[in-house]
Amino acid sequence: MTRLLIALAFWTFSVLPTAHAADPADPIIIGLSYPRSGHYREEGLAQMRASLQAVKEINAKGGVLGRPLKLIDRDSAARPERARRNVDSMVAEGAVMLFGSVSSAEAVAAGEQAKQHDRLYFATIGYSNDVTIEKGHRHIFRESTSATMTGRALGEYLTQHFPGKTYFYITADYSWGHTSEASLRLNTSTQNTGKHPGVTIPFPTAKQSDYSGALKQAQASDADMLVLVLYGHDLVRAMQIADSMGLNRKMQVVAPNLTQSVIEQTGPGIMVGVIGAEHWFWRVPELENAKAGMDFVENFNKEYGLLPPSAAASAYTVIHQWADAANRSGSLAAQPLISALENHRYSLLKGPAQWRGFDHQNVQKVYVVRVNDRATVIKHPSKQDYFEILHSLDGDQAAIGHDDWVKLRKAAGQPETLR
Numbered sequence: 001m002t003r004l005l006i007a008l009a010f011w012t013f014s015v016l017p018t019a020h021a022a023d024p025a026d027p028i029i030i031g032l033s034y035p036r037s038g039h040y041r042e043e044g045l046a047q048m049r050a051s052l053q054a055v056k057e058i059n060a061k062g063g064v065l066g067r068p069l070k071l072i073d074r075d076s077a078a079r080p081e082r083a084r085r086n087v088d089s090m091v092a093e094g095a096v097m098l099f100g101s102v103s104s105a106e107a108v109a110a111g112e113q114a115k116q117h118d119r120l121y122f123a124t125i126g127y128s129n130d131v132t133i134e135k136g137h138r139h140i141f142r143e144s145t146s147a148t149m150t151g152r153a154l155g156e157y158l159t160q161h162f163p164g165k166t167y168f169y170i171t172a173d174y175s176w177g178h179t180s181e182a183s184l185r186l187n188t189s190t191q192n193t194g195k196h197p198g199v200t201i202p203f204p205t206a207k208q209s210d211y212s213g214a215l216k217q218a219q220a221s222d223a224d225m226l227v228l229v230l231y232g233h234d235l236v237r238a239m240q241i242a243d244s245m246g247l248n249r250k251m252q253v254v255a256p257n258l259t260q261s262v263i264e265q266t267g268p269g270i271m272v273g274v275i276g277a278e279h280w281f282w283r284v285p286e287l288e289n290a291k292a293g294m295d296f297v298e299n300f301n302k303e304y305g306l307l308p309p310s311a312a313a314s315a316y317t318v319i320h321q322w323a324d325a326a327n328r329s330g331s332l333a334a335q336p337l338i339s340a341l342e343n344h345r346y347s348l349l350k351g352p353a354q355w356r357g358f359d360h361q362n363v364q365k366v367y368v369v370r371v372n373d374r375a376t377v378i379k380h381p382s383k384q385d386y387f388e389i390l391h392s393l394d395g396d397q398a399a400i401g402h403d404d405w406v407k408l409r410k411a412a413g414q415p416e417t418l419r
Contacts, residue, residue, distance in 0.1 A: 024066050024067055025067075026067060027067060027068045027069060027070035028063070028064050028065070028067050028068070028069050028070065028096060028332065029069075029070045029071075029072055029090075029093065029094040029095045029096060030055075030069060030070070030071055030072075030095055030096065030097045030098070030099070030319065030322070031071075031072050031073065031074070031086070031087070031090030031091070031093070031095035031097070031098045031099075032047065032048065032051050032071060032072070032073040032074075032098075032099060032100045032315070033073070033074050033076045033083050033086040033087060033090070033098060033099075033100040033101065033106075033110055034047050034048060034073065034074075034075070034076060034100040034101070034102070034124075035075065035076055035077050035078040035102050035106075036048070036073075036075035036076075036077075037075055037077050038077035038078050038079070039078065039204065039232055039233035039234065040078045040102040040103065040231075040232045040233065042232075042261040042264070042265060043102045043125060043232060043259070043261050043309075043311040044076075044078075044100075044102060044311075046261065046308065046309050046311040046312040046315075047100060047124055047125075047311050047312060047314070047315035048073065048315075049300070049303070049304055049308075049312060050296075050300065050308060050311075050312035050313065050314075050315045050316040051071055051073075051315045051316070051319060052071065053296075053299060053300060053303060053316060054315070054316045054319035054320055055069045055070075055071045055319065057320075058319070058320070058323050064323045064326050064327060064332075065326060065327060065330065065332070069319075069323070072090055072093055072095060074086035074089060074090060076100065076101070076106055076110075078101075078102050078103045078106050078204070079106065080103075080105045080106050080108070080109035080110075081109065083100075083101065083106045083107075083109045083110040083113070084109050084110065084112075084113040086110070087110050087113040087114050087117065087119075087121070088113065088117075091114075091117045091119060095119070096119065096332045097119060097120050097121075097122070097322050097332075098110065098114045098119055098120070098121045098122075099121065099122035099123075099124055099315065099318045099319070099322075100122075100123075100124055100315075101123050101124055101125055101126050102124075102125045102126070102232065102311070103126065103174075103176065103204075103231075104123075104126040104127060104128030104130065104131050104174075104175050104176040105128075105174060105175060105176075106126070107121075107123035107125075107126030107131050107140075107142070108126070108128075108130065108131055108135045108175075110123075111123065111131070111135070111137070111139060111140035112135075112137075114139055114140070115137055115138075115139040115140070118139070118333075118334050119139065119334060120139055120140075120141065120322070120334055120337055120338070121139060121140050121141075122140075122141050122142075122143060122318040122322065123140060123141070123142040123143065123144065124143055124144065124311065124314040124315045124318055125144050125310075125311050125314055126142060126144060126176075127144055127145060127146060127147050127150065127176050127180065127231075127256075127257055128146075128147055128174075128175040128176035128179050128180070129146050129147045129148055129175075129179040129183070129400070129408075130175050130179065131146070132146060132359045132360055132361045133359065133400070133405060133408050133409060133412075134408065134409065134412040134414060136359055136360060136409075136414075136418055137418055137419060138338055138360075138418045138419060139334060139338075140360060141341060141355060141360040141362070142360065142361055142362060143314045143317055143318050143362045144279060144310075144314055144362070145277070145279045145362075145364070145366055145398070146361060146399065146400070147176065147179040147180040147182075147183045147256075148179075148183050148398070148399065148400045149279075149366050149393075149395070149398035149399055150180065150183065150184075150256050150257060150277045150366065150398075151180065151182075151183025151184045151186065151187045151256070152183070152187050152366075152393060152397070152398045153277050153366040153367070153368050153391065153392070153393040153398055154184060154187065154188075154254070154256060154275070154276070154277050154368055155183075155184060155186070155187020155188050156187070156368075156391060156393060157275075157368045157390055157391040158188050158225075158254070158275070159187070159188055159189070161390075162224070162225060162252065165223075165224035165225050165252075166195060166196055166221075166222075166223045166224050166225065167185075167188065167190045167196040167198075167223055167224070167225040167226075167227055168196070168197055168198060168217070168218040168221045168223035168225070168226055168227065168251075169181050169184075169185075169196070169197070169198030169199075169227045169229060170198065170199055170200075170201065170214045170215070170218060170226070170227070170228050170229065170230065170238065171198060171199070171200050171201070171229040171230075172200070172201060172203040172206075172229060172230050172231065172234055173200040173201060173202055173203050174203040174204075176231065177200070177203065177229045177230070180229050180256045180257070181198065181227070181229045184227065184229075184254075184256060196223070197217075197221060197223075198227075199214045199217055201214055201230075201234075203234070204234075206234060206237075208237070208241075211237055211238045211241050212241055214238075215238065215241055215242055215245060215247060216245075218247065218251070219245060219247060223251065224251060224252060225251060225252050225254060226242070226247060226248075226251040226252070226253045226254070227253075227254045227255075227256070228242075228253060228254070228255050229255075229256055230255070231257055231262075232259075232261070232262065233265070235255055235262050235266075236262055236265045236266045239253075239262075239266045239270055239271060239274075240266060240270065243270040248270065248271075248272075248273070248274070252273070252275065253273070253274045253275070254274070254275050254276065255274055255275075255276040256276060256277060257276060257277060257278075258274060258275075258276025258277065258278060258369060258371070259278065259309055259310055259311070260281060260282075260307075260309035260310065260384070260386055261309050261311065263371060263386050264384075268371065268372070268374055268377045268386060269374050271371040271386075272371055272372070272373050272374065273370060273371060273373075274370065274371045275368065275369070275370050275390065276368075276369060277366055277367065277368055277369070278310055278366075278367050278369055278387065279310060279364055279365070279366055279367070280310040280313040280314070280349060280350060281309070281310060281367070281369070281386070281387050282297045282307040282308055282309075282384070283385075283387070283389075284349070284350050284367070285297060285349055285350060287389075288350045288351040288365075289351075290347060290348070290349055290350050290351065292347075292348050292349060293313075293348065293349035293350055296308065296313070296316060296349055300312065301382070306382070306384065307382050307384045313349050316349065317348055317349055320348060321341070321344075321346065321348070321355070322337070324346070325337050325340035325341045325344070326340075328340050341355045341360075342355060342356075342357035342360070343355065343356065343357040350364065350365065351364075351365060352364075353395065354395070356399070358402055358405065358417070358418070359400075359405055359418070360418065361399055361400075363395035363396060363398075363399050364395045365392055365393065365394055365395055365398075366392065366393050366395070366398045367387075367389055367391075367392050368389070368390045368391035368392065368393075369387040369388060369389055369390060370387070370388045370390055371386055371387065371388075372385060372386055372387065372388050376388075
């Protein structure tokens with residue numbers, strides 16, 4: 001029995017990543033699974049750029065636990081099965097932490113695979129509620145906001161400023177689309193689908209005819225508000241068609257998750273006046289007096305000749321927060337890191353934020369924004385002054401409460417605590 005216990009102890013020490021199992025000169029490997037190809041490659045490229053910046057900064061200050069960081073990466077094309085294979089491949093190469101994603105389905109798949117290897121996975125971008133509710137577990141943390149957070153922030157603003165208006169929803173047919181639409185309907189009191197109709201379009205295989213057909217239905221509905229529950233390239237294509245039909249000049253367009261990358265791909269002229277939500281954009285650090293955030297913006301701009309979008313901020317934050325947790329816990333193993341992260345409050349690229357303990361959601365302020373007109377955009381030296389802030393909602397008010405989270409977990413047949 002004694003020999004067996006000694007053998008088990010040796011095996012545990014050899015397979016778990018710790019601060020003491022390698023030479024100080026050996027790098028600590030972290031793995032980024034991101035869309036280098038496919039519809040979301042612009043958001044993926046932003047994550048890669050910011051990740052390289054974060055690793056460079058951390059290494060310049062002595063690394064993590066006295067060892068340098070090494071970033072490895074794989075192309076997910078935002079496909080769940082590719083993300084799973086990427087996790088397996090990067091763990092085999094020695095990665096002790098995984099992060100990335102743009103689509104929620106990709107985040108869920110990669111997180112589940114990381115759990116099988118007893119590694120943490122950080123979802124940089126993945127807004128669907130199920131990432132931290134029905135599909136949530138102890139090994140996954142989400143940096144970006146959830147559909148509930150977006151819906152509550154947008155709902156407050158739209159209800160106050162567009163009372164009594166009729167809505168038409170065009171929604172991508174997957175988890176993010178469904179949870180985002182449901183949250184916005186709830187928070188704008190537009191659950192009556194007879195009065196506020198909507199259609200879904202295929203994801204990720206939508207064709208030009210799918211967008212055109214849905215937008216023609218919106219045009220025929222005579223609704224006041226056109227809600228495009230689409231993301232990335234799908235939103236770009238829909239907006240281009242809506243512009244050719246003149247819908248963006250006849251209806252108030254709302255895009256729940258409105259990003260810098262989408263505006264740049266579509267063209268600011270087409271996107272003028274669109275209302276949406278963002279958890280971070282390059283003006284936020286100055287607004288919230290976040291010195292580290294202002295330095296991030298300046299350094300990113302110097303390195304790449306452009307201002308960073310929210311996808312970049314999420315990836316940068318994840319690496320710095322994981323490194324901080326490793327240094328505070330003195331370990332690279334999953335369980336000490338989880339304990340160091342849960343309920344940890346910090347300020348980095350914006351004001352106060354928290355990795356909430358019961359669901360691993362990053363709780364932070366949400367901004368409701370509107371796309372500026374062309375003159376405002378080009379007036380700024382960067383030609384990237386895209387957003388006017390209309391409203392903001394603190395993270396504690398925006399995020400789902402514990403009791404509601406438990407109810408949804410139970411309804412999905414999940415345990416009342418993360419496992």
